[in-house]
Amino acid sequence: MKRKILISACLIGENVKYDGGNNALHVTILEQWKQEGLLVPLCPEVLGGLSVPRFPCEVVVGENRVVNTIGTDVTDAFVKGAKESLRIAKEEGICMAILKARSPSCGKDIIYDGTFTSTRVNDSGMTCKLLQRSGIAVFSEEELEDAQHFWSK
Numbered sequence: 001m002k003r004k005i006l007i008s009a010c011l012i013g014e015n016v017k018y019d020g021g022n023n024a025l026h027v028t029i030l031e032q033w034k035q036e037g038l039l040v041p042l043c044p045e046v047l048g049g050l051s052v053p054r055f056p057c058e059v060v061v062g063e064n065r066v067v068n069t070i071g072t073d074v075t076d077a078f079v080k081g082a083k084e085s086l087r088i089a090k091e092e093g094i095c096m097a098i099l100k101a102r103s104p105s106c107g108k109d110i111i112y113d114g115t116f117t118s119t120r121v122n123d124s125g126m127t128c129k130l131l132q133r134s135g136i137a138v139f140s141e142e143e144l145e146d147a148q149h150f151w152s153k
């Protein structure tokens with residue numbers, strides 16, 4: 001099976017962000033991978049059943065649950081989105097993922113702490129953690145050089 005790369009859909013311009021927008025990143029390597037048909041875009045929060053737009057969400061660090069800005073517990077949707085992302089990753093033969101930094105689903109190593117005060121903590125989003133636990137190498141869009149190096153090995 002041809003190796004493919006999972007990518008946060010918002011990074012390639014899909015309007016799946018909580019505010020209905022995207023985080024499109026216009027860089028050569030992503031364009032190249034896209035043209036080569038290597039990218040598998042997905043949004044874990046949409047896969048989990050959340051709407052676009054939606055209230056911003058944060059992981060409540062230390063409690064392993066996710067809430068939105070009006071206090072609704074959305075953990076189940078995040079867990080579902082993470083599991084669905086992993087299912088697709090396995091189906092597509094994914095060994096590497098490029099995920100949006102600091103998202104409660106996609107963030108790697110640094111996310112916000114659940115207080116909606118822009119306070120960062122050393123932790124990862126739910127989908128990022130599940131993919132990593134399953135042996136998939138995850139890089140954020142701020143680590144594209146490392147991702148390129150990994151991919152070319």
Ligand code: SF4
Nearest residue numbers: 008010043100103106
């Ligand atoms: S869950 Fe991931 S793919 Fe979806 S909007 Fe947030 S960062 Fe982008």
